[in-house]
Amino acid sequence: MAEKKIIAVVGATGAQGGGLVRAIQNDASGNFRARAITRDIHSDKAKALAKAGAEVIAADVDDPESLKKAFQGAYGAYCVTFFWAHFSPEKEYAEAGAMARAAKDAGLQHVIWSTLEDTRKWVPVEDNRMPTLQGKYKVPHFDSKGAADQLFSQLGLPVTFLLTSFYWENFIYFGMGPKKGPDGKLALTLPMGDKKLPGIATEDIGKCAYGIFKKGHEYIGKTVGIAGEHLTGAQMAAGFSQALGQEVRYNAVSPEVYRNFGFPGADDLGNMFQFKHDFEQYYCGARSLDVSRSLNPSLQTFDTWLAQNKDRIPLE
Numbered sequence: 001m002a003e004k005k006i007i008a009v010v011g012a013t014g015a016q017g018g019g020l021v022r023a024i025q026n027d028a029s030g031n032f033r034a035r036a037i038t039r040d041i042h043s044d045k046a047k048a049l050a051k052a053g054a055e056v057i058a059a060d061v062d063d064p065e066s067l068k069k070a071f072q073g074a075y076g077a078y079c080v081t082f083f084w085a086h087f088s089p090e091k092e093y094a095e096a097g098a099m100a101r102a103a104k105d106a107g108l109q110h111v112i113w114s115t116l117e118d119t120r121k122w123v124p125v126e127d128n129r130m131p132t133l134q135g136k137y138k139v140p141h142f143d144s145k146g147a148a149d150q151l152f153s154q155l156g157l158p159v160t161f162l163l164t165s166f167y168w169e170n171f172i173y174f175g176m177g178p179k180k181g182p183d184g185k186l187a188l189t190l191p192m193g194d195k196k197l198p199g200i201a202t203e204d205i206g207k208c209a210y211g212i213f214k215k216g217h218e219y220i221g222k223t224v225g226i227a228g229e230h231l232t233g234a235q236m237a238a239g240f241s242q243a244l245g246q247e248v249r250y251n252a253v254s255p256e257v258y259r260n261f262g263f264p265g266a267d268d269l270g271n272m273f274q275f276k277h278d279f280e281q282y283y284c285g286a287r288s289l290d291v292s293r294s295l296n297p298s299l300q301t302f303d304t305w306l307a308q309n310k311d312r313i314p315l316e
């Protein structure tokens, strides 16, 4: 039997990378094996990956030499950054650059860069429809990823640019789920008006990424957008009502109100939702459900995700 090709997975103990490691491990007859990258090989999550059969090695995206070692001998790598760990677009850009250089150094044959749009191509910094943040960004956690695309292409890497979507897990972990209002009724608050928000189960991001690696050359040099469904706030509220067995209202607020909610990153997210709202046709169009399903035939819809996860959504 031919030796399996190694995919080095950044963020392997997290949402995107974890899904990819599991997708590789679950396909025992496939041509790939996972090398899980973590900063702490002794953590419970890292031990669980090792127990499931993944090679687990230590590296830090802020330590370029450790990344180079982690990518050596691999066929491919899944590259993702962790904006919400530091809130710094400059740091995220530098981390992407370190991953691109490590991929070049290791002579990788296929790199997936988990990116998002540089929204300044649609809303230039001087456009006042939304505030400019941190001096030169509109949506910092998007813009730095999109700007970093060129770091991969300039090095001539065999790269696939993966445009991900809003995680439905944000309703569990990110405080975005339905909340009780003063009337005691649940409401889903989003500044999306009547526009559609592409969303996805995080586990499906890894499965789609695995599909891209399996297709090999077909996706090299291409941008691929993925989503499980494109849904309006009203449609998601209806899905919550059905799954939770109690009414969930859609509370559409303006981006301005959302930006002023006061939690860390509210301004970034307010601008993000406004971008998705104002450029709905482009944004949904760039995230094809058919392509996503062709990469990952078990792609979940919002309702299937809710059926599995409704009890994990904090409602207070």
Ligand SMILES: NC(=O)c1ccc[n+]([C@@H]2O[C@H](COP(=O)([O-])OP(=O)(O)OC[C@H]3O[C@@H](n4cnc5c(N)ncnc54)[C@H](OP(=O)(O)O)[C@@H]3O)[C@@H](O)[C@H]2O)c1
Residues within 6 Å of the ligand: 010, 011, 012, 013, 014, 015, 016, 017, 037, 038, 039, 040, 043, 046, 059, 060, 061, 062, 080, 081, 082, 083, 084, 085, 141, 164, 165, 166, 167, 168, 170
């Ligand atoms: N939330 C959304 O809706 C959404 C949608 C699209 C894209 N995104 C983007 O997704 C990215 C985060 O990906 P994720 O959700 O998969 O992350 P995650 O679940 O937060 O996982 C992060 C993992 O990465 C590892 N990590 C953190 N800092 C690291 C470092 N310096 N070096 C090496 N590993 C490090 C950690 O593992 P160890 O502790 O084991 O090292 C952690 O388990 C963000 O940039 C965000 O903008 C989010």
